[in-house]
Amino acid sequence: MRWSKTLIPTIKEIPQDAEIASHQLMLRAGLIHKLSGGLYTFLPLGLKALRKIERIVREEMDRAGAIEILMPALQPREIWERTGRYATLRDTMFKILDRQNRHMVLGPTHEEVVTDLVAHEINSYRQLPKTFYQIQAKFRDEIRPRFGLMRAKEFVMKDAYSFDTSWEGVEKSYQAMYDAYVRIFERVGLRTKAVEADSGAMGGSASHEFMVLAESGEDGIVECGDCAYAANTERAERKLTAAAPSEPPPVTRVVTPDCRTIEQLVAFLKVKPELLIKTLIYVVKGQPVAVCIPGHRELNEHKLARALGGDVQMADAATVEKVTGAPLGFAGPVGLTIPVYADTELASGQASIAGANVADTHLLNVRLGRDAQVAAWHDLVICREGDLCPRCGQPMREKRGIEVGHVFKLGVKYSQALDAMYLDETGNRQTLIMGCYGIGVTRTLQAVIEQSHDANGIVWPASVAPFEVAVLPLNVNHAETMRVAEELVAALEAQGLAVLMDDRDERPGFKFKDADLIGFPVRAVVSERSLAEGKIEIKQRSATDKKMVPLAEAAGFIAGLIRES
RNA sequence: CGGGGCGUAGCGCAGUCUGGUAGCGCGUCAGCUUUGGGAGCUGAAAGCCGUGGGUUCAAAUCCCACCGCCCCGACCA
Structure with a gap:
């Protein structure tokens, strides 16, 4: 080509x-x-x-x-209704009506x-x-x-x-x-x-x-x-370090003006986020539930959904205020009438500071199980760097x-x-x-x-490269250069290779840049300079060195490079 | 859908704050020179300034609405 x-x-x-x-x-x-x-x-x-x-x-x-x-991309909606997935996937599906007004999806x-x-x-x-x-x-x-x-x-x-x-x-x-x-x-x-x-x-x-x-x-x-x-x-999943259970003294209140987030609370109380109990209100199957996780952790909604056996959704502000009786940011497990689910890491009792369900107030010395009933303990957080492998207990990356x-x-x-x-x-x-x-x-x-490129462009593996070889005649107005380039292309194609010849009337540097950008695994340059020695210059995209190869051997040499790669 | 940013020539952008003749670079076209790592000079073509409405003597610029694109979150191959 x-x-x-x-x-x-x-x-x-x-x-x-x-x-x-x-x-x-x-x-x-x-x-x-x-x-x-x-x-x-x-x-x-x-x-x-x-x-x-x-x-x-x-x-x-x-x-x-x-x-x-080969199955049709266009499908009747009915078949999706039969498996119940029209309900779960309807928002991600493109929906169409045919001229009969039948419901179709892509x-x-x-x-x-x-x-x-x-x-x-x-x-x-x-x-x-x-x-x-x-x-x-x-x-x-x-x-x-x-x-x-x-x-x-x-x-x-x-x-x-x-x-x-x-x-x-x-x-x-x-x-x-x-x-x-x-x-x-x-x-x-x-x-x-x-x-x-x-x-x-x-x-x-x-x-x-x-x-x-x-x-x-x-x-x-x-x-x-x-x-x-x-x-x-x-x-x-993660393995928990066996922390000694802690039994704090009775719960006390602390005034925490405008501390609605973990960060604000950490700054105000001057404690580590690990000591906080983060309480989130979710709606599961139409019912509000509270979910407690350690303050330095993120809730994993997939795990929550699996544990509770249903679609979970974060409650809106109105629901949170109704359920906790407090403005957003002060929810806590103590005194709630809805079920409380807690991450197993909290079972040790290390974290003990929680929202009081009262504006601008938090509780100290909260012990889940003692001060608040826990409906069930589950692994509920997103794993991250440093968590321990559930199989062997070593830290994970x-x-x-x-x-x-x-x-x-x-x-x-x-x-x-x-x-x-x-x-x-x-x-x-x-x-x-x-x-x-x-x-x-x-x-x-x-x-x-994404995995195979450098500062100059793509570095294709030969198996997926659009063309395995680029042949660059440097001066397209030079008859001998073009004749040799065309012969080389024919010889390479005879070897079963896909070859692109850059026959544009452009300066050499321009062609080199484009060849690197596109990332042909092998570049073969035909120029008056190399022709004087009866040779072709061959360079692999992934290498820095160039090889001068006699005309007659060039096609075979290149085919060998591609085969090895 | 929530939050943030951006729409001006094919591409990348300036001009918008402070209203007054639409600009730069790349690319494109023509000519001359150049020819081994994105050439130089000269000339040319190309813009409903995202769309609609409003304010004004006058709108790329101010106001309102809408549309599109990109980024962060939920979704997933």
Whole structure:
């Protein structure tokens, strides 16, 4: 391919809209073009890279025994109502009316559609197990699209769904996908880490996320420095240090004018935040509850939801004032009539300063269990740096990650709702057990760039590079240079390589900068200077040294470099 | 949806406070020179100053409303 015949709009300046390196580079290298928030056109280079990732995904899915299908993105709303997910996902779904005024949605994911398919087409244990997958655009009305392709309203996902007759079977299907994911991310050149994760709205019993470690990642993860434990901070648990239980003297009041936040209280009372009991009012299944956690901690709403078995929502100011009888900022567990749930760390009694449910007043020497009844103790806080590993007790490290893949053991949530049954060996109708597995393909593309770039631009792994080689004839008006460049391109293409020739009439420095920005794994320069020696100058993007290689050997040499990488 | 910021030429920005002929850099087009790390000179094209309304002799500038974009939070591949 010749540069002049395609569209590669590189830009020198850093786009103002883009915050993180990979987003900036995708725009600067001319991979994508923004239509509007969260919606992008893939330009030739971006599309080529995307296709290469898709191809790797297909190869590994096929190798793992998954069957490719293609389901409609446009779906009747009714099928979502049957699983109860229209209620939970309605805000993230794009909703449309057809000309008959039938309610349709654009698929944000495909559990419903695939389960409906299997309910109709699979009847016998003889046809099982099966795993189906597709690579397709998904639509989600994200609250906040972000960072280019990282969180878009329309994005390409590889989604797979397994159907088994037993939990042992699910285990196998899950493991097969897990292993395939490890290979896929390895092949696209990403270093990923599988972490234990929360199943969230998807439901199900267990799940792992594949994380690309990156400062710009939207997820927090903690990992043990000693053993293999790693988990999303939403999910992660911690081991508590065995603190000696403390039995404070009776409760006393203290006046704390205008101290509504932990920071204000810490400053006013001159105590450590660890000694405070933070009391939050939540609404669960329509009922207000109080949640107590240590003052230096953040509540983990996922854990709270799991512990209380329902959607949780922070109470509004009016509810808080009604429940506590005090203005916002002075809630405490003592004397409340609503159930109080407390984080297990508070069981030691170390923290003892709490709101008094009276304006400008706090209580000292509060002992949960003694001065206030606790409905239940749970692990309720977000894990962070320094917390102890729940398995081995060693301190954990906190990192940021980009979630590029997620695997779930789902169970029977969808198959039950949509009657996906089969006849077993004894002729009994049984419910299928499912798993589901997603890879954000467009996100993976950007994650590769996020993890693989330098000050000059992208450094593509050859496996996903839009072109493996750039051939730069430095003077396009020099006939011999062009003749040699064209021969080199032909020879490289004969080796099965994708080659871009920069045939623009530009100065050498200009072409070098663009080649670095786009990040071709190998750059071959044809110039009058090198031609005088009968040689081609070859440089790898990831290296600093250049090699002069005789004309006749150049194509073979480059093919060798690509193969090794 | 809550909080913050920003909309002026294809891109990056100044001009807005204090109303008075729309500016700079990059890019684009033409010409000459240049030719191994984003060239120089000369000339040219290109702007409903986000949209609608209001105030005023006069609005990019002041007021109101709306729209869009970016960042922080909830959501998620």
